[in-house]
Amino acid sequence: MISFASQTNGPAPRERAARVKLVIFDVDGVLTDGGIYVGQRGELFKPFHVRDGMGITLAHRAGLQTAIITGRASEQVTRRAAELHIGEVFQGKLDKRVAYRELKEKLSLGDDEIAYVGDDLIDLPLLLQVGFPAAVADAVSEVRAAAAYVSRFAGGHGAVRDILEFILKAQGRWEECIAPFYEIASPQDTARLGQ
Numbered sequence: 001m002i003s004f005a006s007q008t009n010g011p012a013p014r015e016r017a018a019r020v021k022l023v024i025f026d027v028d029g030v031l032t033d034g035g036i037y038v039g040q041r042g043e044l045f046k047p048f049h050v051r052d053g054m055g056i057t058l059a060h061r062a063g064l065q066t067a068i069i070t071g072r073a074s075e076q077v078t079r080r081a082a083e084l085h086i087g088e089v090f091q092g093k094l095d096k097r098v099a100y101r102e103l104k105e106k107l108s109l110g111d112d113e114i115a116y117v118g119d120d121l122i123d124l125p126l127l128l129q130v131g132f133p134a135a136v137a138d139a140v141s142e143v144r145a146a147a148a149y150v151s152r153f154a155g156g157h158g159a160v161r162d163i164l165e166f167i168l169k170a171q172g173r174w175e176e177c178i179a180p181f182y183e184i185a186s187p188q189d190t191a192r193l194g195q
Helices: 013-018 050-061 075-083 096-107 121-127 141-146 159-170 174-183 187-192
Strands: 022-025 065-069 088-090 114-118 132-135
Touching (some): 013 132, 022 159, 075 088, 114 121, 114 159, 132 159
């Protein structure tokens, strides 16, 4: 796992995260490590991290909505989004602002209620518009500078989980999200964990 130190930038990142109702993700370099693997028959493969998937599941349990806006289009993204019940998926959007406006209007949300997670220059227009801009640790410097929160993890290596955990903790929802996992533990396990 690639990990750095998390950082917060700008005014009141926790307060900004506390207002989030929708989290939008880029895919390549955010939900994946940015690599595009080509098989012998020309098929494409993209590695997704299971902890990011768990983070998205926990976010949904807390009532957050999720969406994808990505510049590339692939069947792998369609499948992974369906597995994770990501509500809105926009693929092949080089100008992500069009899809963003459509999402805002459809969900009746203001910029301050939306988070966006990006890694590269194509993400800057949305990062500069949303209420809670976030970046993966290995994002380009311009994206890291625009982010209110920079994960300590690289894209495709748990960064989405880290960012969602920050949002859920800022909203006071993290403990309620993880409580069911302690309920299935035995009393001895719970005592050992200090719960």
